[in-house]
Amino acid sequence: MRSENQCPVCGNNHLEKVFKVLDFRGSDEAFDLKRCTACSFILTSPRPQDAELGRYYPKSSYVSHNERPTGVFDRIYFQVQKANLRDKLNKIQLYSKKGFLLDYGCGSGSFLGFMQQNGWMVEGVELSKEAAEIASKRTNSSIWSPDEFVIQPNKYDVISLWHVLEHLPDFERVIDKLKASLKPGGILLIAVPNHKSYDAQFFGNKWAAWDVPIHLWHFNKEVINRLAKKWKMQFLETLPMPFDAFYVSMLSAQNQKSKGWFLKGAWIGLLSNFKAKRNKEASSLIYILKKGN
Numbered sequence: 001m002r003s004e005n006q007c008p009v010c011g012n013n014h015l016e017k018v019f020k021v022l023d024f025r026g027s028d029e030a031f032d033l034k035r036c037t038a039c040s041f042i043l044t045s046p047r048p049q050d051a052e053l054g055r056y057y058p059k060s061s062y063v064s065h066n067e068r069p070t071g072v073f074d075r076i077y078f079q080v081q082k083a084n085l086r087d088k089l090n091k092i093q094l095y096s097k098k099g100f101l102l103d104y105g106c107g108s109g110s111f112l113g114f115m116q117q118n119g120w121m122v123e124g125v126e127l128s129k130e131a132a133e134i135a136s137k138r139t140n141s142s143i144w145s146p147d148e149f150v151i152q153p154n155k156y157d158v159i160s161l162w163h164v165l166e167h168l169p170d171f172e173r174v175i176d177k178l179k180a181s182l183k184p185g186g187i188l189l190i191a192v193p194n195h196k197s198y199d200a201q202f203f204g205n206k207w208a209a210w211d212v213p214i215h216l217w218h219f220n221k222e223v224i225n226r227l228a229k230k231w232k233m234q235f236l237e238t239l240p241m242p243f244d245a246f247y248v249s250m251l252s253a254q255n256q257k258s259k260g261w262f263l264k265g266a267w268i269g270l271l272s273n274f275k276a277k278r279n280k281e282a283s284s285l286i287y288i289l290k291k292g293n
């Protein structure tokens, strides 16, 4: 096990404290964010051991694993999710028209189901047994648990990780497997929150996408660039996820206990998207990496 005080990206032993963040999902425990002084990677500290991580995941409010939205906020999220699915499809089809897709961390498979309806062959990996079962029924395709998943040599045209990498204790080992499972020239698509976005700067330690301690790692463009070199993959570009700016800003305004959280979140989300058009630092970024031929 790597030391808590070593950067897993570059191996540097000097980490500086950024600030304290509370677990707003319920435990109210405080965690530190620490930044590597060499490569700017940020990590959550202390990092819960694998066995303890589960208890920080709330059972019912984890929307992507929920089939039936309950609160008003969930219901809005559910509607937005439809538009979001279309947006994801369009973005993927910029690189690959049709083919074989693996979604790593596929939840209950709404994205896989949608891609399948649009002519893609699909498979998935999912940690939650309940979610995996729903995904498997929905797509009639293989949905593995992370432990079951072994390298599928040169099989997929596209592998996606939608807000998954930041949850994985052993993310580099997972990427190794995924890279080997991509066809030569295949695309790895990694979506993660971006703490260089306007909404992150605005909300500071109340920014919902810090999401400690279940977000173990906090990436940025420089870090992914460095990792892509290490993984021997080509960094093609980043794409914004405009819906996330609203979702994250609204949750952040709730973390601030702001009474007008909806309007405030909508406004900051709008500003964040507007600024990202210029500086390309959207609330969440999709990194497009390509495996060599």
Ligand SMILES: [Zn+2]
Pocket: 007, 008, 009, 010, 011, 012, 036, 037, 038, 039, 040, 041
């Ligand atoms: Zn580092």
